[in-house]
Amino acid sequence: MREEFAGEQVPNRGVIVTCLICATVLQTLDSTIANVALPYMQGTFSSTLDQVTWVLTSYIIATAVFTGPVGWLAARYGRKNLFVFCLAGFTAASMACGFATSLPEMVIYRVIQGATGAAIVPLSQAIMMDLYPPRQRGSAMALWGMGVMVGPIIGPTLGGYLIDAHDWRYVFFINLPFGLAAIAGLVVFYKDRAANRALQFDWTGFAALAIALGAFQFMLDRGSDKDWFESGEIIFAAVLAGTGLYLFAIHMWLSPKCFIPPTLFKDRNFAFGFVMMFLVGVVLVASVALLAPYLQVLAGYSVWETGLLLAPRSFGVMIAMMIAGRLMNNVDPRGVIVSGVVLLAYSFWEMAFWTPDVDRVSLIWVTVIQGAGLGLIFVPMQVTAFTTLDPALRTDGSALLSLMRNAGSALGVSIVATMLARNAQIAHAQIAESITPFNRMLQQHGAYFLWNPITMRGRTGLNEEITRQALAISYSNDFLLMFWIVIPVAFLPFFMRRPQFRPEPVRS
Numbered sequence: 001m002r003e004e005f006a007g008e009q010v011p012n013r014g015v016i017v018t019c020l021i022c023a024t025v026l027q028t029l030d031s032t033i034a035n036v037a038l039p040y041m042q043g044t045f046s047s048t049l050d051q052v053t054w055v056l057t058s059y060i061i062a063t064a065v066f067t068g069p070v071g072w073l074a075a076r077y078g079r080k081n082l083f084v085f086c087l088a089g090f091t092a093a094s095m096a097c098g099f100a101t102s103l104p105e106m107v108i109y110r111v112i113q114g115a116t117g118a119a120i121v122p123l124s125q126a127i128m129m130d131l132y133p134p135r136q137r138g139s140a141m142a143l144w145g146m147g148v149m150v151g152p153i154i155g156p157t158l159g160g161y162l163i164d165a166h167d168w169r170y171v172f173f174i175n176l177p178f179g180l181a182a183i184a185g186l187v188v189f190y191k192d193r194a195a196n197r198a199l200q201f202d203w204t205g206f207a208a209l210a211i212a213l214g215a216f217q218f219m220l221d222r223g224s225d226k227d228w229f230e231s232g233e234i235i236f237a238a239v240l241a242g243t244g245l246y247l248f249a250i251h252m253w254l255s256p257k258c259f260i261p262p263t264l265f266k267d268r269n270f271a272f273g274f275v276m277m278f279l280v281g282v283v284l285v286a287s288v289a290l291l292a293p294y295l296q297v298l299a300g301y302s303v304w305e306t307g308l309l310l311a312p313r314s315f316g317v318m319i320a321m322m323i324a325g326r327l328m329n330n331v332d333p334r335g336v337i338v339s340g341v342v343l344l345a346y347s348f349w350e351m352a353f354w355t356p357d358v359d360r361v362s363l364i365w366v367t368v369i370q371g372a373g374l375g376l377i378f379v380p381m382q383v384t385a386f387t388t389l390d391p392a393l394r395t396d397g398s399a400l401l402s403l404m405r406n407a408g409s410a411l412g413v414s415i416v417a418t419m420l421a422r423n424a425q426i427a428h429a430q431i432a433e434s435i436t437p438f439n440r441m442l443q444q445h446g447a448y449f450l451w452n453p454i455t456m457r458g459r460t461g462l463n464e465e466i467t468r469q470a471l472a473i474s475y476s477n478d479f480l481l482m483f484w485i486v487i488p489v490a491f492l493p494f495f496m497r498r499p500q501f502r503p504e505p506v507r508s
Helices: 013-029 035-045 054-067 070-077 079-098 103-117 120-131 134-165 175-189 203-223 232-254 262-266 268-298 303-327 333-351 360-386 391-432 445-450 456-490
Strands: none
Touching (some): 013 079, 013 134, 013 175, 035 054, 035 103, 035 134, 054 203, 054 391, 070 079, 070 120, 079 103, 079 120, 079 175, 120 391, 134 303, 134 360, 203 232, 262 268, 268 303, 268 333, 268 391, 268 456, 303 333, 303 360, 333 360, 391 456
């Protein structure tokens, strides 16, 4: 019997893909769009900065915890049923966040939003892989990847515009029309395979993984405020995370019914893609988390101007993803990944030598290159990671890759924030060592009037300038750190097999 491509027989594929990408953008957008609204929420809820950050933390923890069992839930209840339920819950929780009247309410609604939204990205990826035949999956992953990569990037820009034009609550209200449209499209046009109602849930494995992820995220969020392992609270969270991860790993390999099948890691391409996704995740959100305050605090741009200057990065991502999707069938995708790493590393190297008065042309050019590097890495990495994986494991694999991207992003933001604060203190102390009344540089021209250390006004102005210079040095060190983090990614593709685009038989 002639083998046929599974993806060629899907009716209304364009509508389904549009709904999937729309849902993906909404979920990834909400990981960063609320960041710019935190100061406004703090005022509305009369809370401290430490308290209001739980609006972000609760969403991230809930997303991480509920990403793991997505594969099992999809097999048990069906992809369509789970997707529609989660997207409806995500949309409803978004509206509830917009109407929240207190911080505890907001945190509860954000937990629900994160828990229901956790399945959206892995399910959309798995469905996209099934909708297209192997030779078209590069282009399909390029379309889908735009939602994953562009969402977090444009979040601060869109959030700043909505707050300026309306109110902070609109960063959540914006999800309603798009969420409802995506739900309607999937309900009407997407036809799913039958679910396996006989599956039993692995509560032991889920509990161990939930404890590990929750404690790990708590440690990352609270670590910088508590001086890390100088605090008993952080030590306890680290021990709890390590214990939970150990118990889950043992359970996964020994239990025949673990909700994450260990056979995933026996596939070489997926195993190395798993590691690559974590490393890319470390710099994906951390780079945006550094750039936004750099432009506002050091370069003096407004929130709106900062959003506009960061927007070209998303254009670099989109263009590179489309190019990568076209190249997949003609060149070795592993080479495309390496070229993306080179561009990404180059952008971080250039940023390490920036000064606060960097001109806009250089800034835009470097961020476009950075976005292009991410785009060239993401698409071929996804396709190569799944090319040898059993199609029955795609949903589980998509969930794990999403989990590693989120875990890497959380770790990356925590690392750069901690290093930024510590390096700024060190640089401030080193610069201050040479500041004395006998320093001849402070006794000449305008410096004598502005930064005369003998007067109170001079000491205040001098300290502000030292702090500014120390912060600029610290940012440069963080950009250089990300340069070194992405270098190993260039070597990992050569441990993966080159994709061979063979037809798949249609599954009954």
